[in-house]
Amino acid sequence: MKKLSIGSVAVDPPLLSAPMAGYTTAPFRAxxxxxxxxxxxxxxxxxxRSFVYMDAAGDGxxxxxxxxxxxxxxLAVQIWDNVPETLEETAARLVSEYRVSVIDINFGCPAKRIAGSSASGSYLLRDPQKVGDLVGRVAKRIAPTPVTAKIRLGLTADSINAADVAQAVEGAGGAALTVHGRTAAQMYRGRADWEAIARVKDYLKKIPLIGNGDITTxxxxxxxxxxxxVDGIxxxxxxxxxxxxxxxxxxGLAGRPIPPAPTVKEQHALLLHHFDLVLDxxxxxxxxxxxxxxxxxxxxxxxGGRAFRAAVSAVxxxxxxxxxxxRFFSDAASAE
Ligand SMILES: Cc1cc2nc3c(=O)[nH]c(=O)nc-3n(C[C@H](O)[C@H](O)[C@H](O)COP(=O)(O)O)c2cc1C
Structure with a gap:
């Protein structure tokens, strides 16, 4: 099995769960x-920026x-912004007060709120030097805690520059690079391009490459x-x-048979367990x-999925x- 370390943090097995706004909350992580x-x-x-403002205002x-x-x-915490001092300050506090294992910086988000008016996330891909500067500033401030970067292939199909960004991240002291194999312009359309992800590997001398996009099974x-x-997925x-x-x-990686998904009954119990965590x-x-x-x-x-989704969306x-x-799971169980 491939071995993956991010700085001194062993990532074993080399499988990472992606940051997802609105999804990777504490109950989901549990x-x-x-x-x-x-x-x-x-x-x-x-x-x-919210971290720094709220903290200064005494708002937690x-x-x-x-x-x-x-x-x-x-545990990795992902942060976003485009001002070095803001990222540095937040990362330093996350390390000293929260003792997080890895700080990941978002250079991939294409959402308007982040990449538009906030000139952050994937907006920053247009300037690899700036990406390197931000990673380097944070890395220096929180060493030896590793700093990683999550990027897309580039802004558009005509401006794919993941190789330049990768070199900037490595040169600045980044500890790993994750590449989502789409451009920012694609949002979530089309297919993740794993050939393009793989090409980035040629430009990294020391740090691991993590591939991301469209793994469904x-x-x-x-x-x-x-x-x-790739060193991890x-x-x-x-x-x-x-x-x-x-x-x-x-x-599967350990050479054992791939276990089956939980049964419908087990999934039913799990969904309700997750619901309890979310309610708490x-x-x-x-x-x-x-x-x-x-x-x-x-x-x-x-x-019965379609009717269920219509009903649950209004609950x-x-x-x-x-x-x-x-009701949904008992119907699903009898249909199996
Ligand atoms: C609902 C949603 C929220 C996301 N939020 C983030 C985020 O907060 N930070 C980030 O770097 N990527 C975010 N992403 C992108 C994912 O981390 C990932 O790169 C993308 O979904 C492709 O991987 P997948 O095909 O395995 O889902 C988000 C994606 C989705 C669908």
């Missing part, structure tokens, strides 16, 4: 740990950091790691619907609304949510 097989778990992206810290202080390690994950010159959306995918891949954290109203998308993800490809209270989920 679910990932329940199944195991993830070498490194990441939080949602956290605004460094961003909600997205909830759970981080007490969770098992290793354990078999695909194993094949990506085996067939491409990162999975996002497939893990939201199938948080056991890392365990399945890890078993967010309360009934917000927690029920947040769980709608999870329930929808879990229902894809199942008998507002915990009892009705549980009732819908119970």
């Amino acid at each position: 679910l990932l740990r329940h199944f195991g097989g993830v070498g490194l778990i990441a939080t949602e992206m956290v605004s460094a 810290h961003p909600e997205r950091l909830w759970g981080v202080a007490d969770e098992p390690r290793p 354990p078999e695909e994950g194993i094949a990506r790691l085996r067939d491409w010159p 990162m999975i996002g959306r497939a893990a939201a619907a199938h948080p056991w995918i890392f365990h399945q891949i890890a078993e 954290r967010f309360g009934e109203e917000k927690g029920t609304i947040l769980m709608r998308k999870w329930a929808c993800d879990w229902s894809h490809g199942r008998f 507002k209270d915990a009892a009705s949510f549980r009732d819908l989920v119970d």
